[in-house]
Amino acid sequence: MAATASKVKPGLRLPESTSIATVQALDTTLQLYVKSVNFLNPVIPGHETYNCPTMAFLITHQSTGRKILFDAGGRKDYWNYSPLVDGRFKKGVNVRGFRVDKEVQEVLSDAGIDLNGLESVIWSHWHFDHIGDMSKFPASVGIVVGPGFQDTLLPGYPANPESPLLETDYSGRDLREIDFRSCPRIGGFKAFDSFGDGSFYLLDAPGHAIGHMCGLARTTKNTFLLMGADTCHFAGSLRPTSQVPLPESIDLLANGLDPQFPNPCPCSLFEDCHPASVDHEKRTTPWYTASKAPGSAYVDPDTANQSILGMQSFDASPDVFVCLAHDPGLFEVLPLLNQNSRNHVNDWKVKGYKDATRWRFLNELPREGKPGRPPIVYGWWRDGKQVDIEEAFRK
Numbered sequence: 444m445a446a447t448a449s450k451v452k453p454g455l456r457l458p459e460s461t462s463i464a465t466v467q468a469l470d471t472t473l474q475l476y477v478k479s480v481n482f483l484n485p486v487i488p489g490h491e492t493y494n495c496p497t498m499a500f501l502i503t504h505q506s507t508g509r510k511i512l513f514d515a516g517g518r519k520d521y522w523n524y525s526p527l528v529d530g531r532f533k534k535g536v537n538v539r540g541f542r543v544d545k546e547v548q549e550v551l552s553d554a555g556i557d558l559n560g561l562e563s564v565i566w567s568h569w570h571f572d573h574i575g576d577m578s579k580f581p582a583s584v585g586i587v588v589g590p591g592f593q594d595t596l597l598p599g600y601p602a603n604p605e606s607p608l609l610e611t612d613y614s615g616r617d618l619r620e621i622d623f624r625s626c627p628r629i630g631g632f633k634a635f636d637s638f639g640d641g642s643f644y645l646l647d648a649p650g651h652a653i654g655h656m657c658g659l660a661r662t663t664k665n666t667f668l669l670m671g672a673d674t675c676h677f678a679g680s681l682r683p684t685s686q687v688p689l690p691e692s693i694d695l696l697a698n699g700l701d702p703q704f705p706n707p708c709p710c711s712l713f714e715d716c717h718p719a720s721v722d723h724e725k726r727t728t729p730w731y732t733a734s735k736a737p738g739s740a741y742v743d744p745d746t747a748n749q750s751i752l753g754m755q756s757f758d759a760s761p762d763v764f765v766c767l768a769h770d771p772g773l774f775e776v777l778p779l780l781n782q783n784s785r786n787h788v789n790d791w792k793v794k795g796y797k798d799a800t801r802w803r804f805l806n807e808l809p810r811e812g813k814p815g816r817p818p819i820v821y822g823w824w825r826d827g828k829q830v831d832i833e834e835a836f837r838k
């Protein structure tokens with residue numbers, strides 16, 4: 444079944460403030476090639492596996508200079524995750540390709556950012572591709588997590604041999620769990636005002652994992668960037684909707700479509716693989732909803748679909764730029780902190796980043812049952828080389 448996009452409500456009301464947060468996008472260099480079945484519903488032939496580069500964001504409160512990191516990517520030494528996580532890797536549960544060239548603290552240090560000046564790392568959620576390797580951060584850097592985290596996830600390994608986390612991921616640090624219970628809503632989401640002045644909110648966006656949160660930064664007085672994290676795992680789970688319909692045709696260059704498509708590109712080319720049975724829904728509902736497969740990566744797929752619906756309202760606003768953690772198109776357009784320490788994305792609206800990235804996911808969709816694009820990574824990579832599974836997990 445395609446998503447219930449027709450329920451997207453118009454008229455998103457965004458709070459007012461003049462306090463701004465600088466947002467810098469960074470490539471965590473974690474590249475994943477992931478089996479679709481536990482993430483995307485339905486599985487579409489030719490898209491049984493999908494590409495997941497991984498983005499994080501450095502947020503600087505403009506008036507005070509306070510810095511926080513939203514998500515931390517993966518660790519280079521993946522063979523040192525908790526035994527539960529590594530056991531799943533070795534069994535090939537979800538991951539078909541894994542590579543990290545530079546961890547986030549290295550990306551930040553290389554950009555000249557003093558890690559001692561970092562107040563905290565927000566884990567949008569506790570999955571391996573978002574928590575980084577906190578042992579490489581100064582002990583003064585805290586961790587911020589969503590509701591239910593401490594009761595459900597702690598303690599880590601080895602105190603709890605079955606935990607997906609390590610005790611060293613959090614021990615000795617200030618660990619703060621956000622309580623959304625008395626928070627007002629923005630759109631459909633309960634919103635915690637992080638700096639207390641309307642410059643950066645954490646949004647309670649449940650469904651994918653216990654405590655899953657999004658970030659909403661005020662990039663100018665009237666514009667926002669929504670860090671969508673893993674509310675969904677593919678931009679074709681977010682778009683199109685009745686408010687953001689797929690046009691009849693789109694310009695190849697302006698929309699960043701691959702050169703093998705005709706220009707202008709008739710969007711009917713992408714309808715063949717759309718699961719909707721009614722023609723007009725192929726232009727107004729996303730390709731995917733949250734997986735309900737027995738091993739689904741969504742702890743609560745129905746709730747996740749509600750969160751996705753909520754995020755679609757933001758996506759439909761000309762004043763909000765929604766950035767999912769694993770959207771390949773963003774890496775093709777956004778100026779990254781990796782390239783220049785002064786790069787930021789606060790001027791996304793003036794620069795047209797939202798328009799330039801909206802339909803890039805079409806490149807990833809299958810064509811005639813074959814993958815639209817090759818894998819960004821295949822197999823297990825260690826020290827810049829692909830290695831066999833035994834070598835990959837050798838300690």
Ligand SMILES: [Zn+2]
Pocket residue numbers: 570572573673768769
């Ligand atoms: Zn993820």
